[in-house]
Amino acid sequence: MQLIKRDEYLRWLTRWRDKQIIKVVSGVRRCGKSTLFTLFKKELLSAGVEQKQIISINFEAIEYEELKDYRILYKYILERLQPEKMNYIFLDEVQHCAEYQKVVDSLFIKENCDVYLTGSNAYFMSGELATILSGRYVELKMLPLSFKEFVGGLNEEYAKLSKEEQFNLYLEFGSFPFITRYNSFNEDAHNYLQDVYNTIILNDIVKRLSIADVTALDNVAKFLVYSIGNKISVNKIANTLKSAGKGIDAKTVDKYLMGLTDALMLYHAPRYNIKGRELLTTLGKYYVVDIGMRNLLVRNQASDIGHVLENIVYLELKRRGYEVYVGDIDNGEVDFVAIKAGEVEYYQVSATTLEESTLRRELAPFKAINDNYPKYLLTLDSVFANYDYAGVRKLNTLEWLLEKKEVVKS
Numbered sequence: 001m002q003l004i005k006r007d008e009y010l011r012w013l014t015r016w017r018d019k020q021i022i023k024v025v026s027g028v029r030r031c032g033k034s035t036l037f038t039l040f041k042k043e044l045l046s047a048g049v050e051q052k053q054i055i056s057i058n059f060e061a062i063e064y065e066e067l068k069d070y071r072i073l074y075k076y077i078l079e080r081l082q083p084e085k086m087n088y089i090f091l092d093e094v095q096h097c098a099e100y101q102k103v104v105d106s107l108f109i110k111e112n113c114d115v116y117l118t119g120s121n122a123y124f125m126s127g128e129l130a131t132i133l134s135g136r137y138v139e140l141k142m143l144p145l146s147f148k149e150f151v152g153g154l155n156e157e158y159a160k161l162s163k164e165e166q167f168n169l170y171l172e173f174g175s176f177p178f179i180t181r182y183n184s185f186n187e188d189a190h191n192y193l194q195d196v197y198n199t200i201i202l203n204d205i206v207k208r209l210s211i212a213d214v215t216a217l218d219n220v221a222k223f224l225v226y227s228i229g230n231k232i233s234v235n236k237i238a239n240t241l242k243s244a245g246k247g248i249d250a251k252t253v254d255k256y257l258m259g260l261t262d263a264l265m266l267y268h269a270p271r272y273n274i275k276g277r278e279l280l281t282t283l284g285k286y287y288v289v290d291i292g293m294r295n296l297l298v299r300n301q302a303s304d305i306g307h308v309l310e311n312i313v314y315l316e317l318k319r320r321g322y323e324v325y326v327g328d329i330d331n332g333e334v335d336f337v338a339i340k341a342g343e344v345e346y347y348q349v350s351a352t353t354l355e356e357s358t359l360r361r362e363l364a365p366f367k368a369i370n371d372n373y374p375k376y377l378l379t380l381d382s383v384f385a386n387y388d389y390a391g392v393r394k395l396n397t398l399e400w401l402l403e404k405k406e407v408v409k410s
Contacts, residue, residue, distance in 0.1 A: 041056065077107065122261070275329065329368045
């Protein structure tokens with residue numbers, strides 16, 4: 001079965017190859033980190049690197065069980081290093097090796113070691129490792145498939161569908177590479193997503209945080225994926241669950257929230273005061289890493305397409321390297337303020353703005369912004385797309401996701 005190429009991520013690894021800096025790839029479970037390493041190792045071999053120069057260990061494979069002792073791991077690697085040649089060392093799901101940072105630090109100082117790590121949570125790059133390796137690593141934050149990658153991975157049968165039909169598959173079954181790779185657009189996909197969810201909950205959150213009440217954690221997770229695109233506070237979650245007879249205190253909610261974001265299942269978009277150019281500390285929004293998983297946990301959300309589109313646009317902006325915030329302006333709101341390298345872009349997302357009242361509502365927040373940074377209105381409309389409304393570009397979301405360049409009409 002053909003692997004789905006992740007070109008942007010491969011270019012990132014190639015750009016940092018042979019530089020004396022540790023390459024870290026983080027991302028939710030099953031988002032394609034191991035496959036990315038497989039593709040990159042093939043590129044190394046094609047470029048003339050010998051197989052013996054590549055040392056590859058996946059800590060979730062039972063054959064490497066004993067290497068979870070950092071002393072044994074280091075000895076194993078040392079015995080396989082090729083002198084006078086560059087050695088490419090891949091440590092996959094490295095968080096399973098206790099005190100692995102000692103091994104990584106020792107390899108870093110060797111001129112003939114090029115080290116690559118993956119981990120399935122945010123906290124594996126925190127604490128002692130971040131302290132020891134401060135300034136010595138670069139991090140690639142990986143997500144499941146973009147819509148463009150999803151379309152590129154479809155087989156001949158599904159490749160013939162219209163982009164709208166393909167997008168409906170993306171919305172229903174989600175963006176995990178396994179589903180697209182095997183074109184599992186059926187009940188198998190739901191079973192797979194359930195397995196991914198259970199693994200995240202049990203392995204990445206319950207074990208790490210020593211949680212006894214798994215049901216309460218599940219309730220918090222479902223509340224949050226239901227509430228994507230809404231302003232959320234810890235107290236609101238606790239009070240809502242309490243009123244539904246699922247009592248839980250705010251301190252516990254905060255703990256669970258940290259676990260869900262550290263496991264990279266949920267992403268937090270803080271509020272950003274556009275006029276004051278400052279972050280606000282309350283009432284941010286949360287977005288789920290995969291819409292297919294949301295469909296698994298929250299049924300019958302067909303009427304929620306606006307928030308679903310928001311979620312997809314948020315993730316795409318993250319893929320494109322932006323820091324993404326919820327914009328606060330004059331008692332109004334811009335869906336996203338996207339910032340990269342000091343440059344700013346503003347986004348509003350709506351399923352449709354064909355009704356004049358909806359169009360006015362979506363354009364209104366932009367009028368309160370007094371700078372000249374780009375402003376975009378993303379919808380599913382195929383008519384009146386690619387128009388300019390007094391400096392606001394209206395684009396079709398699918399075309400934008402596919403990165404198709406259109407001439408903007410006015």
